[in-house]
Amino acid sequence: MSVKHALLALLEQEPMYGYQLRAEFEQRTGTTWPLNVGQVYTTLSRLERDGLAQGGGEDTEGHVIYRITDAGRDEVATWFTTPVARTQPPRDELAIKLALAVTVPGVDVATVIQQQRSATMAALQDYTRLKRQATGTARAELAWSLVLDSLVFAAEAEVRWLDHCEARLRRAAAELDVQNSRLTDGTSSVKREFRRSTGETHADRTRR
């Protein structure tokens, strides 16, 4: 949903055509998330379908110009005033991977963690190198710089989390070994135990 609202926000500033929207989006985010032109056009047609934008008029050079509607302006306003929901965070590939690595036997979790930390720290190096280039004071430069900072903060948190995981796994190693033998001789009993222990039903889960 972020691309849809971002395009709307750009259209609120000024009517634009598709190609221009992509350029403006990438300028502001420093091409951190390159935006495929095709997605711009499909998104625009959906915006038009939903009555949030309206395209058709041509400018002096024959471009198909899209302009925001009143409903679209409302949508942008609520987007900016409503915080992004943290109740259903997007799937985190790394967290899923580690959760599986811990629970599936025969996976060398320590190595997984170490390799990931190396990769993330390498990414951090790239970010700090890029930061040296983003020293302008223009609004777009500032925005890009903030986006970069967000990547840095996220990567640093990831490294800290990996360290934390290592520590917890080391600490729990002894207990886990005990638990281990209980797990291996009866997988189905474990499963039943899980189902019984969570009062939650299938319908509860599908309903939300």
Place this chain on the structure above:
Amino acid sequence: MSVKHALLALLEQEPMYGYQLRAEFEQRTGTTWPLNVGQVYTTLSRLERDGLAQGGGEDTEGHVIYRITDAGRDEVATWFTTPVARTQPPRDELAIKLALAVTVPGVDVATVIQQQRSATMAALQDYTRLKRQATGTARAELAWSLVLDSLVFAAEAEVRWLDHCEARLRRAAAELDVQNSRLTDGTSSVKREFRRSTGETHADRTRR
């Protein structure tokens, strides 16, 4: 791609049927990311199409059992040994939102930041409340606990980043005001300046 590999990893442990795969996945992640059953079946059919898993046999109760293939085992192994790429990070809605809020005139950035911080800190409260419930020592409990920690670390980093943004915006306020007048009287010149300054071409961007 994370769901696909997660299901494969579960199948490596033991042949399973669709419904069971969902239960196992949610047990390990503590229903942090509820998994729609439909996605399990579509993913399984894609896995079968790609030769990574193979289903058809029925168990004693008539369930459609899927089992991993050798190619699937290879896929899981490479998944666990290859770190998740940070070169093209997934789109961060909040970062995009702030980048737009900063560059589009007429948006109260300070309020956006404050409201987001409140929401994120509320989420943090929920996480710590949940953490008190996850005190078991079983493998699945440990995995869920680690997933929760990852959410906590990410949320904390987000709050820190928001503080950081506030500070930078305050510091740059004076310069921005100067820049402001230059921006408002010639948007197209800014655009041209951007295009000229980045040596990168459209083809470069689409090619990668």
Place this chain on the structure above:
DNA sequence: AGCGACCACATACCGGGTATACATATCCCC
């Protein structure tokens, strides 16, 4: 004239994700 780049728009296609249909089985309760 021909080649290659860039600009601009449009569409096909795929995978992730949700909602829903449909069929059994179980359980509770009047």
Place this chain on the structure above:
DNA sequence: GGGGATATGTATACCCGGTATGTGGTCGCT
């Protein structure tokens, strides 16, 4: 014991995000 709510289990339709590709036009270069 019949019936409604609930749970299990599989399958499919649909939408959206995202990528790749097709088509046509302009400009500059050799």
